Amino acid sequence: MSESRLKLAVIIGSVREGRFGPTAANWFAGEARRRDDIEVDLVDLAEVHLGQEAPSMSPSPEALAALGQLTPRLAAADAFVVVTAEYNHSYPAALKNAIDWHNTQFHAKPVAFVSYGGLAGGLRAVEHLRQVFAELHAVTTRDTVSFHGTWEHFESDGRLKNPEGPNTAAKKLLDQVTWWARVLREARAKDPYTA
Template structure:
């Protein structure tokens, strides 16, 4: 059993001008840094250096940070998901969402079906910020301290799935890889 911390890609799902995603992703990465079983690397879809594929391929687990646009998730995120296949297979994915009244939860529900098709395992627990920007203070941290509790619960389950699936892939490679 490998106890090496899981390399966790925190994906900033929005590429819009003035986006709030980097703030939410930085907070998520800080929550991951509080754990010994995970390490974080932020994957920004606006990065044009060509490193996104390498970052996704190196990851053992993922946290997708997504806003909700028109009751779903951003097109650049869909494009990135579709441009990769084996990077997602037999790996866990958790979600941190933000948006208006729904807090991005409709985007997450759409993402679950897409990732299931790619043979990924989505973690049921989700961190959701209803109202997005107004949920965070000037320091870039959520104003509700319960957000950290929710994040740690989600990350604990992500770590469990991540270690379990990494161990399984080492014993028996996932079919089709």
């Protein structure tokens, strides 16, 4: 891969059985892969198994092994897109756990969001995440991609029923997150960020 390509980590935040996250994430990763300036790393938190330990506690051997897989992937990313459900007006616990285990991996990098849910489309989860990522010295993009009434938008095979609107929203989000990723990567190379 070319060094000039941006490394975009697309993080699937829900680990629940029957979750919709992989459907939305696979669609979005496909849109990102259409661009020649992005290398996509699809990170499924259900496959990393961080466990239920609080970050302040001594991690179990399993959690340490999971961190050994996840940490370098997040560190290598120039930008992130978090694909999140909305649970109880906020975001999934597994996503909170993954974010809390990591800090410096998000410093001075952009984060964008693809959310899904019922009437609110996951937007309340996104608003909570904006505050969390600000604490981690990350920059969040203004625009998001949001699916209200999630299952109504996709066929059973994961294809969008009406792709025009979501594809346009994905392009706008990708334009924003890659702009920030390029600018911040150059800035970190010239002057390493310190929190």
